[in-house]
Amino acid sequence: MERRHSEKSIVLDRLDRGILRALTYDARLSFAALADALSISEQTVKRRYDAMVRSGMARVFVMENMQVVGLPRWYLRLRPSPGEARHLADLLAAHQDISWVGEVSGGTEVVAIYRPQSESARDDLLRDRLPRTAAVAELQAHSLVFRYPCDRGMPGTHDALDEAQEARVRELADPAHRVVDLLDQPPAGATAPLDGIDRGIVAELERDGRTPYAAVARAVGISPARVSQRVAAMVRAGRLHFDLDLSMPALGYGQYMQLYLSCAPSAVDRAGRALARAEEVPFVGMATGPANLIASAVFRDDLHVHEFVTGTLGGIHGITSMELVPVTRPVKLARSFHAGAGLSPVPPARVTR
Numbered sequence: 001m002e003r004r005h006s007e008k009s010i011v012l013d014r015l016d017r018g019i020l021r022a023l024t025y026d027a028r029l030s031f032a033a034l035a036d037a038l039s040i041s042e043q044t045v046k047r048r049y050d051a052m053v054r055s056g057m058a059r060v061f062v063m064e065n066m067q068v069v070g071l072p073r074w075y076l077r078l079r080p081s082p083g084e085a086r087h088l089a090d091l092l093a094a095h096q097d098i099s100w101v102g103e104v105s106g107g108t109e110v111v112a113i114y115r116p117q118s119e120s121a122r123d124d125l126l127r128d129r130l131p132r133t134a135a136v137a138e139l140q141a142h143s144l145v146f147r148y149p150c151d152r153g154m155p156g157t158h159d160a161l162d163e164a165q166e167a168r169v170r171e172l173a174d175p176a177h178r179v180v181d182l183l184d185q186p187p188a189g190a191t192a193p194l195d196g197i198d199r200g201i202v203a204e205l206e207r208d209g210r211t212p213y214a215a216v217a218r219a220v221g222i223s224p225a226r227v228s229q230r231v232a233a234m235v236r237a238g239r240l241h242f243d244l245d246l247s248m249p250a251l252g253y254g255q256y257m258q259l260y261l262s263c264a265p266s267a268v269d270r271a272g273r274a275l276a277r278a279e280e281v282p283f284v285g286m287a288t289g290p291a292n293l294i295a296s297a298v299f300r301d302d303l304h305v306h307e308f309v310t311g312t313l314g315g316i317h318g319i320t321s322m323e324l325v326p327v328t329r330p331v332k333l334a335r336s337f338h339a340g341a342g343l344s345p346v347p348p349a350r351v352t353r
């Protein structure tokens with residue numbers, strides 16, 4: 001890892017970015033397999049990966065997907081009471097089922113994504129608790145009904161592997177461990193509830209998605225083979241997926257933006273898929289509300305923003321209106337808190353077995 005000037009300006013080099021790119025194909029790809037694909041020593045791969053994790057540049061983990069049991073995600077836009085933006089953002093970030101929290105537009109608004117574990121939990125938070133919170137002046141909640149897969153992977157990693165390396169990674173990767181969000185994929189049949197052992201496995205892998213299955217097996221009281229089988233079954237059923245939180249400034253992207261786009265109904269799908277192919281966009285989804293497409297984007301600087309709006313967005317037909325909102329204080333990613341120049345893990349929920 002290259003370090004410029006201070007601990008506050010860590011920039012990942014091509015090898016670091018290549019490791020991260022490979023992990024999007026298989027978050028649990030062994031150090032030996034990574035070394036094979038990248039044509040370097042296993043010790044070098046391990047040293048580089050451990051350094052990224054230790055400095056808070058990257059985290060691998062699993063996420064449970066409630067969409068397959070009829071519980072969609074909610075995109076929240078909250079207007080805080082005067083002087084309450086920081087408190088409100090931190091309050092939301094502390095909630096186990098809320099992620100992607102940020103203060104936007106200088107603290108005049110707070111945004112977040114909510115993944116309810118039940119209908120009663122959803123109603124309790126959205127209908128009762130948040131409206132009664134003194135820090136909330138106004139609440140808008142929009143259901144995320146479809147996510148467009150961002151096939152290019154994580155911003156800043158697209159060009160990190162050459163064709164031969166990428167082909168070798170694909171050959172070695174286990175599709176069950178691919179970093180992919182299953183929001184837009186239906187379950188492969190009836191989805192049984194997770195039992196206590198399943199939830200124990202999820203809790204262990206929420207802490208670190210690369211934890212050896214032998215260690216997970218000791219924690220939940222079954223064999224490593226059974227752990228592997230249960231993880232594969234949860235992935236096949238759409239209940240679980242592997243994910244990766246990255247410190248975007250370390251990849252050269254220091255500006256976060258939220259995009260709210262309105263399109264004619266006949267143009268929504270085409271525009272959503274075109275936007276998902278953009279290098280700067282790690283998330284785009286169809287949503288309820290006045291903006292039928294909501295996206296997150298990252299940029300190097302203001303000139304990059306201008307080029308994206310006038311070039312990429314300007315070339316997508318069917319967009320009738322756009323709102324571009326700067327995230328002025330990112331607080332929480334999927335399973336990590338922003339902590340200075342890096343990330344710190346969100347503690348997993350307590351599990352009763």
